[in-house]
Each structure stands twice: as C-alpha cells, then as structure tokens.
Amino acid sequence: MEFLPIVYLGYMFVSIYFLSLFLLLYKKNRKIMFNYPETKKIYEITAIVPAYNEEDTVEDTIKSILNVDYPGLKEIIVVDDGSTDNTWKIIQGLAKKYEKVKAYTKENEGSKACPLNFGLKKVKTEIVAVIDADSYPAVDSFRKMVGFFDEPNVGAVTCIFIPRNNKTFFERLQAVEYNIIAFTRKLLDYVDAIYVTPGPLALYKKDALDKIGGFDKKNMTEDIEATWHLAYEGFHRRMCLSTSATTTVPKKIKPWYKQRRRWNIGGLQCISKYKKCFFKKGMLGFFILPFFILQLTLGLIGLSIFFYLMTTRIISNFLYTKYSVSVGTPLITMNDFFITPSFLNYLGVILFIAGGLFTILVLYIINKDLLKKHNLFNVLFYLIVYLAVYPFIMISAIYNFLRGGASWR
C-alpha cells in the first residue's frame, strides 16, 4: 500500500474515533445535557472585567453584569489596562453611578493576564467571575452556573457563547463554530476533559486561582493556560449548557485571523509548558495534551500533503500544457470527466456527510431557532472552507511561536 492512502486512512480513523466518541457521549447524556445543579447556598461573587480600548462595549458589558439576577454578586472590578481611547472615562462614570462598580486603571503590560491578576488581588469573595469587556452574561447566567461549585473540587465553570453580532455571513459562520464548540465542550465535561473556560464568561473558585498563582502573563491565552493549570492541580472544570453569554466576534477576516492565531500560539505555549505531563496528571496528560498535539500533528501533516500535491500538480500541469500547446492537442477531452472514484473517495464522502449531519444535529440541539438562521449553505461552507483555513493559521502561529515574537495586540 502506498504512503498517501495510509495517511488518508489515518485521518479517517481519527475522524471516525472522535465522531464516535462525541455521539456515544451524547447518547448517554442527552437527557441531562441542559440540566444544572440547583443550590441553596448563595455564593458571593466578584466580577473582574479587564478592559483595553473597549469604549464601544464596556458600558453594556457592565450593565449586563449588573442586570444578572443573582443575589450573591458583590462587586464588579473593572480594570482599565492603559487604554488609549475613552474606556477609562466611561469606567469612571459607571463607578460613580453604580455602587457595585469599582474602577481601576493601570499601565499596559501587553498581556490580558496582568489586569486580571491586578483585579484578582482585590477579590474577597469565594467566587470570581471573569468577563471580557466585550461580552454580556445572560440574566440567569450566574444563578445557573454557581450550583456546579457544590461538587467538591470544581475550580471553574463556563457556559455557551453566542456571537452578539451575527448578521453577516462571516459572523454566522463563527456562530456555527461557537455552537459546535459549546456542544463538544459539554460532552467533554462528562469525561472531565474541558480544556478551556474562555474569557467571555468563566466563574472560578478564588482558592483555585490562588493555588495556581493567578493567570499566566506569559501565555497568549491565559484562559486556556489557567484551565490546564487547574486540571494539573486536580480541579474539575464544568460546562453549563443552559445559560449563555453573548460576545462580540470579529467582523472582518484580518482581526479574526489574528484572534485565531493568538489562540493557536496560546495552545502551543500550553503544550510547551505542560509537555512533561504527557500520560500523567489525569485527563490533562491522558486526553487534553495528546488531543492538542494530535490536532497540531494532523494539521501539519495535512498541510504538508496539501502543498506537496498542489506543487506536483502545478508542475505536472504546466509541463503537460507546454507539450500540448506546442503540438496543438486538446488539453481536456471528454475522457477526463469520467473519474473512477476510489473507496477512499467513498469513505471520505460518507465521513463528510456524517460530519455535516453532526453539525446540523448540534445546531438543532443547542437552539432550534438558530438552526433556521443557519441555512445548509452556511453549514457546508463552514465544513469545507472555514475549517480548511485552520491549518494555515496554525503554520503562522508556529512561526510566531518559534520566533517568540507573539504579542497580544
């Protein structure tokens, strides 16, 4: 058997494995996925909102936090991270208007972890809510999330994120992606394998954050690193599928690309930092770390094969065209249109359809109304084009990571 078919079969094996894993987890837990533990205990919560040049969104973010229906919310610490726009002025105004809002400003140190750690030092409550300054927690979010902390050793809880801006085609593609991520994150929750409690909204136990020494300012994705660190220290991470936060997603390709590259660099930094935990430290070493490495490896191999095939095809077509044009024979004949598919083609099509059906199933489960907005074309475009861009971003991330030239902004 040739090398390339073996590689293709390897990809198919991995795809079938993860599809089976998610479907089995869904089958077992489908009736309880949207459940959340009710609690009689009122946890005291402090929200930390780090803000850098967020003059357009920070006011709505703070108002949405104030609007949350949870009685335990004690304080909202808004940390201006040396913004160069009107963010600090807006925060100050809000602090004067609302008693719970405390405004702070500090010099920018080039990492989101710094304002978070700054705010963390001022927290006196048992629970810390970390909320991005362009995200908006749902009214019931804290109430539905805190019950997870009744379970011993839970260090962090997260929820669904919905793009606030989902009018354009590009924003809707991100909405498809966010729904898939939320759904699979919930499924990974059942095997204690949540690998990130993202910035738009995550509740943390203050003790847990103290134990890991706060957020890592060297990491480009402090939320991924904190989650891995919590897993390393034996804390569980939980996902609440019955509530959400809306968040502003990039409207254009360039900021989207930069955001995804940053996520990838953060992932690489985490792999580098925790590489010694391979097949150690519970699910961190047995699933999260291998999963990230597998993603990276498959992406790189896939891209290498893509470039190899593209290059050889271009050279081959160039030579063929050169010969044909000089003699005047037709470049394409009817015979070229009759392709005999290999069994790998059939298997690929079946897997693609299975992936498409899984995506539609996820959109249906998460939000039936949302599915109406996502027509089949969006789903197909997401599966064929959107996901195909990821390995290219990964290459750029690896380049930046190796150069050590990555920066937050």
Place this chain on the structure above:
Amino acid sequence: MGNQKWVFLKALIVTLIVFDIGIYLGYMLENSRVDEINKWYLEAEMEILDQTIQKDALDLMDLDCRTLEEENIMFGDKIFKEALEIDKIEKASRIVESINFQHKRYDLLRTLFWMNSIRIKEKCKSEFHTVVYLYQYNEPSLEQKSKQRFFSKLLQELKEIYGNKILLIPIAADNDLASINLLTKKFEINELPVILIDEKTKITDVESLEDFEKYLN
C-alpha cells in the same frame, strides 16, 4: 462521572468496527474491479488465440487476408479501450495489489498482439501502421508523468483521425518481463516514454502533429 471514561474505549471499538467495515467494503469494491479486468483479459486472451490460429492457418492454406486484418484492427481497438479503462481503475485502486499482476498479464498479451500484427502485416502486405507506445509504469518522474499524459492524449487524437490505418498498442516497458525487455533491447529503447512506429521510427519528442503524421502517410 468517572465511569464515563470507558467511553474512550467504547469509541475505539466502534471506530475499529466502522473502519474495518469500510476497509472490507473497499476491498470488495476493488476486487470486483479486478474481477472485471480479469473477465476482459480472458475474453481478450481467447481472441488473440483465435487470431494466432487464423494466422497459422493462413501460413498453411490460402485464406482471406482481409478478414484477418479487420479482426486484428478490431481487436487492437478493443484492447486499447480496455487499456484506458484499466488505467482509470488502477488510479482508483488503493488496497488490492493484484491489479499490478493483471497489468503485467495485459502487457504480455499486448506484446503478443504486437508480434501477431507484425506477422499479419508481412504476410498480407497490409497498409496499417503499428504504433507501439512504450511507457514507464513504476514510479515515473514528474516530467515522465506529464509527457505520458500528453502522449496518451496525442495518440488518442491520432487514432480518431486515422482510425483503422493505425494499430495503437500501449505497453508498460519497465515491468521486468523478459519478452518486453528483449524487444526494448532490440529496438535500442533507452528512454521512456517512447512511440515506436512500424518498428522503425522512435519518437521521444513531438514538435508538432505534422511531424508525427509524416510517418503515417
């Protein structure tokens, strides 16, 4: 929640089952295609045997040359079309290796057909041209691949123009078959692909269609 970790093993078992079914179905699909080639081969083998007997009979008795020529041309067209089909099937073949074996058998059959055609041409003073296309089968370089693709199209084009005037015989020349090795040595073929016209003219580069056509007129 801890007991749910068995799901990793369950998923592996499901994957192995699905994957094995996929491989098995793929194996069945490719095998059915090989069977189809085998069927064509057996039919072709019978026809070549029939022709060989006809030619031998012609040597012994005074029989009609035209019928033999016509049948020879028809057989040539048939195995050329089959060669195109086999090429497509080979490109789509991923697991079953026996297709290479079938290819070798076909190469021998085509060589036999070539030899038969030479004898018929001599005996009947026929006007058709034998155009033997010798190509690299195993790991051709990128340049060889492109050239072979071009030669293949060019010969198909010529066949459409000249019809029964030419007998097109594609043979893989690097399959380590003694008879083919002997012939390539005899015709001093040192590079592939090459087009051999009437066992005299070797063409490795085609400048224009007219250059090519002059050997056929």
